[in-house]
Amino acid sequence: MEDEKLLKRAKKGESAAFGQIYDKYAPSIYRFIFLKLGGKKGETEDLTHEVFLSVWKNIESFDIRGVPFSSYLYKVARNAVIDYWRTKKQTFDIENVSEDFFSEDPDLEGKIDLSSNVELVKKCIAFLDPSYQDVLLLKFVEDLSNKEIGEMLKKTEGAVRVIQHRALKQLKNEIEKHESRFDKTT
Numbered sequence: 001m002e003d004e005k006l007l008k009r010a011k012k013g014e015s016a017a018f019g020q021i022y023d024k025y026a027p028s029i030y031r032f033i034f035l036k037l038g039g040k041k042g043e044t045e046d047l048t049h050e051v052f053l054s055v056w057k058n059i060e061s062f063d064i065r066g067v068p069f070s071s072y073l074y075k076v077a078r079n080a081v082i083d084y085w086r087t088k089k090q091t092f093d094i095e096n097v098s099e100d101f102f103s104e105d106p107d108l109e110g111k112i113d114l115s116s117n118v119e120l121v122k123k124c125i126a127f128l129d130p131s132y133q134d135v136l137l138l139k140f141v142e143d144l145s146n147k148e149i150g151e152m153l154k155k156t157e158g159a160v161r162v163i164q165h166r167a168l169k170q171l172k173n174e175i176e177k178h179e180s181r182f183d184k185t186t
Helices: 002-011 015-036 041-057 069-087 114-125 130-141 146-153 157-185
Strands: none
16 A cells, blocks of 8 residues: 555655665665576666666556556566676686586585575576576565466466475475585586
8 A cells, every 4th residue: 555655655756755765675676686696796787777767768558457556666676687688698607617627526524504695595596597587586585475476467366376385396306416516516
């Protein structure tokens, strides 16, 4: 209800109302983009700014029809990330890879702890289908309901549950695959 009032005021051109919307949602949108970009802080800040600038420019065309405004924001953020990756050419510089990665017996003892497990999960998420990434991040990081995710992705709650199940299964396989690569080296 509060969002609707703010949106109505923002649609009338009240920048203060949009500022309140920004303050409420910017941290979540930033976090979502940050995770989708793999922790690239500068690019995340730029994309977050672009998302809110785009929303502000198009606020008059937003239709308040019972869909949470957050779903709209996540959709704009998701599209911005997709556009970012489309225009970004990924390069891999083999010179920056540690020699331990290629050695038969790297010293991994003492390196495996909770933070490395979190890093492993983050890296493995990058191997998932983008729709799987979206559902997992929206569900477990942004703590959105299946209904909210479904509205954002234009899918039913049942479809979101199926995607979530498949995503978790694929993530588990990726983690096992990457863990086994490290296990073979010890």
